[in-house]
Amino acid sequence: MITIYDIAKKANVSAMTVSKVINRTGRISTATRERVQQVIDELGYIPNSNARSLVLQRTQMLSLLITDITNPFYTTLARGAEDAAHLRGYRVLFGNSDEDYHKEKEYVEAILSTRVDGVLFAPAGDRSITHLQQLQARNIPFVFLDRTVPSIHSDVIAGDSRQGALELMRYLIKLGHQHIALVNGSSEVSTARLREEGYVEGLREAGIAPDPSLVLRTSYRDFSDDEGLERLVSRPQQPTAVFAANNMLAIGVIRLLRKRGLRVPEDISVVCFDDLDLASAFDPFLTVIAQPAYEFGYQGMQMLIDRIEGKLPPDPQTIILPSEMRIRASAATPAPD
Amino acid sequence: MITIYDIAKKANVSAMTVSKVINRTGRISTATRERVQQVIDELGYIPNSNARSLVLQRTQMLSLLITDITNPFYTTLARGAEDAAHLRGYRVLFGNSDEDYHKEKEYVEAILSTRVDGVLFAPAGDRSITHLQQLQARNIPFVFLDRTVPSIHSDVIAGDSRQGALELMRYLIKLGHQHIALVNGSSEVSTARLREEGYVEGLREAGIAPDPSLVLRTSYRDFSDDEGLERLVSRPQQPTAVFAANNMLAIGVIRLLRKRGLRVPEDISVVCFDDLDLASAFDPFLTVIAQPAYEFGYQGMQMLIDRIEGKLPPDPQTIILPSEMRIRASAATPAPD
DNA sequence: GTGAAAGCGCTAACAT
DNA sequence: ATGTTAGCGCTTTCAC
Numbered sequence: 143m144i145t146i147y148d149i150a151k152k153a154n155v156s157a158m159t160v161s162k163v164i165n166r167t168g169r170i171s172t173a174t175r176e177r178v179q180q181v182i183d184e185l186g187y188i189p190n191s192n193a194r195s196l197v198l199q200r201t202q203m204l205s206l207l208i209t210d211i212t213n214p215f216y217t218t219l220a221r222g223a224e225d226a227a228h229l230r231g232y233r234v235l236f237g238n239s240d241e242d243y244h245k246e247k248e249y250v251e252a253i254l255s256t257r258v259d260g261v262l263f264a265p266a267g268d269r270s271i272t273h274l275q276q277l278q279a280r281n282i283p284f285v286f287l288d289r290t291v292p293s294i295h296s297d298v299i300a301g302d303s304r305q306g307a308l309e310l311m312r313y314l315i316k317l318g319h320q321h322i323a324l325v326n327g328s329s330e331v332s333t334a335r336l337r338e339e340g341y342v343e344g345l346r347e348a349g350i351a352p353d354p355s356l357v358l359r360t361s362y363r364d365f366s367d368d369e370g371l372e373r374l375v376s377r378p379q380q381p382t383a384v385f386a387a388n389n390m391l392a393i394g395v396i397r398l399l400r401k402r403g404l405r406v407p408e409d410i411s412v413v414c415f416d417d418l419d420l421a422s423a424f425d426p427f428l429t430v431i432a433q434p435a436y437e438f439g440y441q442g443m444q445m446l447i448d449r450i451e452g453k454l455p456p457d458p459q460t461i462i463l464p465s466e467m468r469i470r471a472s473a474a475t476p477a478p479d
Numbered sequence: 480m481i482t483i484y485d486i487a488k489k490a491n492v493s494a495m496t497v498s499k500v501i502n503r504t505g506r507i508s509t510a511t512r513e514r515v516q517q518v519i520d521e522l523g524y525i526p527n528s529n530a531r532s533l534v535l536q537r538t539q540m541l542s543l544l545i546t547d548i549t550n551p552f553y554t555t556l557a558r559g560a561e562d563a564a565h566l567r568g569y570r571v572l573f574g575n576s577d578e579d580y581h582k583e584k585e586y587v588e589a590i591l592s593t594r595v596d597g598v599l600f601a602p603a604g605d606r607s608i609t610h611l612q613q614l615q616a617r618n619i620p621f622v623f624l625d626r627t628v629p630s631i632h633s634d635v636i637a638g639d640s641r642q643g644a645l646e647l648m649r650y651l652i653k654l655g656h657q658h659i660a661l662v663n664g665s666s667e668v669s670t671a672r673l674r675e676e677g678y679v680e681g682l683r684e685a686g687i688a689p690d691p692s693l694v695l696r697t698s699y700r701d702f703s704d705d706e707g708l709e710r711l712v713s714r715p716q717q718p719t720a721v722f723a724a725n726n727m728l729a730i731g732v733i734r735l736l737r738k739r740g741l742r743v744p745e746d747i748s749v750v751c752f753d754d755l756d757l758a759s760a761f762d763p764f765l766t767v768i769a770q771p772a773y774e775f776g777y778q779g780m781q782m783l784i785d786r787i788e789g790k791l792p793p794d795p796q797t798i799i800l801p802s803e804m805r806i807r808a809s810a811a812t813p814a815p816d
Numbered sequence: 817g818t819g820a821a822a823g824c825g826c827t828a829a830c831a832t
Numbered sequence: 833a834t835g836t837t838a839g840c841g842c843t844t845t846c847a848c
Contacts, residue, residue, distance in 0.1 A: 145842085189842075192840090193842040196840090197841085198843075
């Protein structure tokens, strides 16, 4: 391990002088600076950020906590987050909760222990409130990412789930659908609640009475509730369309539908929230409301850093990013009975 | 900031005693342990890992450096890596080089500065040798992930690129293809070289003379070399099949082919290395050699941790994971002329 | 323009 | 079984 003292000794100066050269602080004569710099380069000295963090009480490290690393929405988001952090001189400690409260708890503890400067946080659900309170108790700034938790006030970067859902519903209804099922995430998650509101609102607008038995609540992360879907599609009046509350659910739904011999969209239409970047590049099939995932990450990180660096007004800020309807092939006019 | 001294004071013991309770080291009477633990819980004390790392010269932090976070091969791998690290009590600092030497350099510096205990490293290319030498100079263990760099000896977890490519070629040739193009990654990358070897070997086996003008070398990360592909397919003798050296390239190739009005597989067959998890779940179209991405990450991390903890023989180990051919719809018998 | 002293929060080694 | 001392590698403060 090569330390600042090794440099100091070899350059025949004090440790303080070396520190000043490295951090470009204080007054240093050009001659000394150059001599020190040369020794640094020669020995390939790299400062120990642990020692640095200890004294500075800052780590220059941010945490990004997401809920599903296999979901392209989050991986694209992660890229944006990383780009923004990098540009402003921060490193990123990733965490993936898999929508699981306990995994999330462990990450929060790691975060607290690492003393990261801030967290861009997609909470697994409303129970995450305990984790957020821990952060607040320690004055670690966080920005809600995509989802919020009731009664916790902090900065937010999100999309408009309610409005997006409403647009999707209007589209289906315009196509002529009357019996529309909703396959949703857990009602523990704010976006799932909002998307359901949009769903109900869409039905109301069209004068269709919401039918609770057309709503299935499961997990955003993966769809394997075969029985649940079975119940939905084997009703006397089979729904002609399914609104899947996210991309992962849509994949599961389509797979199960096909397994049952139902063609999409000929027999049943499917739409969802969030695009499937790769799959769609390859085969533009799914009709979706696409959210600007990269911007979620990029602007979220910017917001977090602005907050940390005191560049934001003291009261919590909210950024709502616009989404965009991408009409493709998975939804069509319902087959006449 | 709440420190070990706050606990010590409140529990009426020394800092050492608290430290011992936290780390379950040394002898502590049950009474003291319980009293201390209670204060810890009450105050919600969480140790400062920076201070800890400083004295222990260990961070319990590992780094995972990948080259494309939007590629499902790497995201699935990342999950495996994280699971394994987590299970053994390590945290993971992710880095994404985007196949870029300079971005990689910055990550390596961050890694060095953070003093991570080890790195699971997918090098961007042969030039990464400078980064690996830096790690070696500082005795930071690393495991080559997926790719290696000539003349650097370290543990390796990888697939058999040469063999996989050969199998893909045999399959195409069995279908009747004689004119097979290769769209490859950069020859700076070991897997690209090996896949090309497999390609050539496949041709040789079938008594087909390799034609250099049927080989296009670009980047694994994305495919946008429209002109390059143009040249490949607009030859007098148009190839009847394309072997894309990874999944991202395959997507690009198929998109460009379709743009040119060529149907896959009716007009031209396409096969590739690595599956597209989501896209394939949804629409099993692409014929691929699938590598066990999760295992790459999981076993790679295990290997790294075993190395760090001295559980491996001193000489570098190599694990080659088996791949699996998944025959689907994107390759078919060539159309008769 | 440069350096000496003290301390960030923790633990290893050594008392007691 | 518990406590004292010293020091991990760095920077802040203040003296020169």
